Amino acid sequence: MSFDTPINRVGTHCKKWDSMEPLYGLSPDDSLAMWVADMEFRPPSVVQAALERMTDHGVYGYFGDDSAYLAAIRWWMATRHGWSVDPDWIFTTHGLVNGTALCVDAFTKPGDGVILMTPVYHAFAHIIKAAGREVVECPLLLQDGVAKLDIEGWEARLTGREKMLILCSPHNPGGRVWTMAELRTVADFCVRHDLILLSDEIHHDLVFPSQHHTVMANAAADIINRLVMMTATTKTFNIAGAHIGNVIVADPGLRKQFSNRINAMGISPNSFGMHMATAAYSRKGAAWVDELMQYLEGNRRVFDAGLALIPGVRSTPLQATYLAWVDFTGTGMTEAEVVERVEKGARIATNHGGSFGSGGEGFLRFNIACRRAQVVEAVERLTKAFADLQ
């Protein structure tokens, strides 16, 4: 498989390219879609083969017998993350936005506070607000462009109504891989304030070769009575349309609470997602992810090096994820001025920093999981759009 193979997704009902014109006013004919977090790559052939077996058989009834799916998760977490997962702890949801919504519903009540370490994945705040809970923003500190915890600052913001903290590990946006010490600090903070810790680890396979991710369940095995883990195959293997994810709950009391919500909502698995995810968590899938990360490392280097030549612009050094987080604050322009240049000038659709909460203003998020040639093209367009700063 070559990650350089051109793939035209226009007209396939994909959000990234087919919703770009209505939302940004940018035509796919001359613009680059670098916003939605999915990749311009086909998944490994082992996933495609699993789908072909289904379509060859041609009967699409209810899914049953998830033992192979559970065994695949168990194998993946043990071999890739050194984490021993009991199949009884695993719930299958329709992705992790769905998983987050179910957890907010199961473990908090209307009016409760839910802590977000901002800037962070925008769907969290949408869910919390729509569910009638309160978003409590605990901003990250930026030190030399690297996101850091600010426990003292956070303590001062708490009202006592907080019931849950959502950790994004690795962090989106910015791609921080939290260290063992940082994970422990977050866990201790949750103990001190009696919070459920929801650890969204959807990006935990997309870690660059020089980095090491620790799953929260290993960093803080002692807080299993307040820890809920979320993992998925979808970001890793570019199968987000399959809408499948795992909520993993080791504590029997929390598990009961969660299974009550799942049952009350009538949630059961989508067979396409189950087959694809089972195939992905395999030796062949693992080899593909290793190749993917090598390729993304090349993209990251090209993108960062190109942007470093534009005065006042800096791409945060990614430790994980393919979501480059670019700081334009050094240009002295407002976010609106930067957006104008990037969208009208360079004709690139990105995610705007302010939508990720406090601390995101003045940044844009660029998805660099595309052909290297597109990364080069994006750098050229941005260089031109900010040429007057040279």
Ligand SMILES: Cc1ncc(COP(=O)(O)O)c(C=O)c1O
């Ligand atoms: C941290 C995080 N959680 C969840 C999701 C979305 O999960 P899903 O597609 O499974 O709903 C994303 C997508 O970018 C994400 O970055």
